[in-house]
Amino acid sequence: MTTLRLGIVGAGMIAGVIVEAVKRAVGVEVVAVASRRPDSAKKFAQEQGIPHEFDTWQEMLSSDEIDAVYVATPTSSKEEIALFGAKHKKHLLVDKPFASMASVQAMVDAAKANGVAFMDATHFTHNPRTHQLRQTMTSEIGQPQALRSSFFFPFMDRTNIRFDTEKEPTGAVGDMTWYSMRAVAEFLQPTTPVKVMSGGIIRDEETNAVIRGTGVVMFEDGKSSTFDFGYNAGTCLMDLDILGHDAVFSLNDWVLDWKQGFAFDDPDHVIGYTKRTEMQTPKQHTYISADSDTPQAVAMMTHFAELAANPSSEQNTKAQDLAILTQSLLDAYWEAVK
Template sequence: MSKLRLGIVGSGMIAGVIANAVRQVESIELVAVASRRPISAKAFAEEHGIDQVFDTWQEMLASSVIDAIYVATPTASKEEIAIYGAQNKKHLLVDKPFASFESLENIIKAAKANAVSFMDATHFTHNPRTKTLNNLMQEEIGAPQAVRTSFFFPFMDRNNIRFNIEKEPTGAVGDMTWYSMRAIAEYLKPTVPVKTVSGGIVRDEETNAVIRGSGVLVFEDGKSSTFDFGYNAGTCLMDLDVLGHEGVFSMSDFVLDWKNGFAFDNQEHVIGFTKRTGMQLPKEHKYIEADSSFPQSVYMMKNFADLTANAKSKENVQAQHLALLTQQLLDKYWEAVA
């Protein structure tokens, strides 16, 4: 079976994470890179052993040397690149977030029209723990009724693109709240419209970029989610609670697991989550193991390669649904607070 030939558009930190993940997946090979800064693309290629460097992403996407692309560019340019890729019959893996629900719809429509696969690059979706938690939820804690998340990363570098409101207009909302919205999609699985949404954001005084915020989403059936996010808490927080009717599932690393997340390397840690019920003391809480041997980015790349085998598969439909629901919820929050 031939390998999926991948080209990367972008040469930043997250592109490097994917390049490292590809090396651990037998069904994919990384063969090309293009970046808005050719010097960066050449350095990236040398670092990761990539044979071909293109001067522009247009040339790479139009070429016959790749079958699929990973788009790791600023949000403002993703739609144009992804649609051009689809029109050139390239499967699409696109980093989050998207400019809007409409923009994401346009990308998915282009993928369908050209019979190529689409998936957004949300890593924790592919962590085996996510499937384990969902499989055990009904039996262990009952049907979910609320999700609480808190995602902070200590990052106040004003020279970073996250603080450029032209390229990343939603700032920490798109960068961080995407994961809170994906947690809603993954674990709460709403099937009815949002009834109310509220919250607030804090902007950086120098750049006007969004650096912190919080919010509440309530659905028409009473299910709800509360969330906090940002760059300025001075520490990393990745807390998640899924509230059932008979208990709670909790974890402190829902975005990047402590064992293999690209920001961490703690091989002694056993990936999993905690179950709390009744009036238990902390020592009585049950830790449910859901350990895995590889980084979640590796599982994501393997799943993406599998996805490209059939662009009309139920797995493709599910990937599109998760992306659209996540962006839809994100847009509703942004409209309420911007």
């Protein structure tokens, strides 16, 4: 397989995570970077050993130096960059948050029209554990009927872009609830939602940014999801329960696994999940291993290279559909919030 030459728009923390992931991935290399501040792109390129830096993303996406782009910019500029990239035949890997489902749909349509791949950069989707859960749910816990999720991390840095309501108007909703909605798309495979309710959001008194919230989604087929999210719980919570008719799968590190999620590094941890059934006490619960030595960010970059090699594949269509479904659920929640 020809090595995919990746350019990055953005020079922040998450861009560095992707560079490190690419170093271990198969079929892809980072060859260029651009940023709204050229000095930041130059510094990032020097620190990461990237051979090319560009003063503008337009120059980079117009060049023949790259085959694909990873977009790690504020929400307001992602669609413009992605559409420009697709027009110039660059495969698209775009990080959340997104502005709306219409925006995601526009990116997907542009990718299809120009014969390139589109994928959102949601790491846990690519964890081998996620595939194992999908494959074994029905046989192990019965037909999945509901999800309960919570995602919090302690982050009240008001100088961060998450607290800038002009650049990130949905705050913690777009940043964190995306994962809860993606879990719904991955594990429930739901029908049309019949009711989306906000249990309320909390805004920061100084910036007015959304910093916490809760909600419920109910579907035509009787499935449902409840979720809580935010920055102000004082710790990292990544709890997910998948409720079947016979048992429950539980995870406490579903977004970034403890072993090698980019925020954590516990090499002795065995990636997996707990099965709970009947009237068991905690010591009777079964821990099911889904261990891997490949970090989910690395797997994501390898999968992206595979999609780019065959953008008309069924796998690419599935990736696009997952992004659209996730954002449609997120949009419905945001409308309930408003």
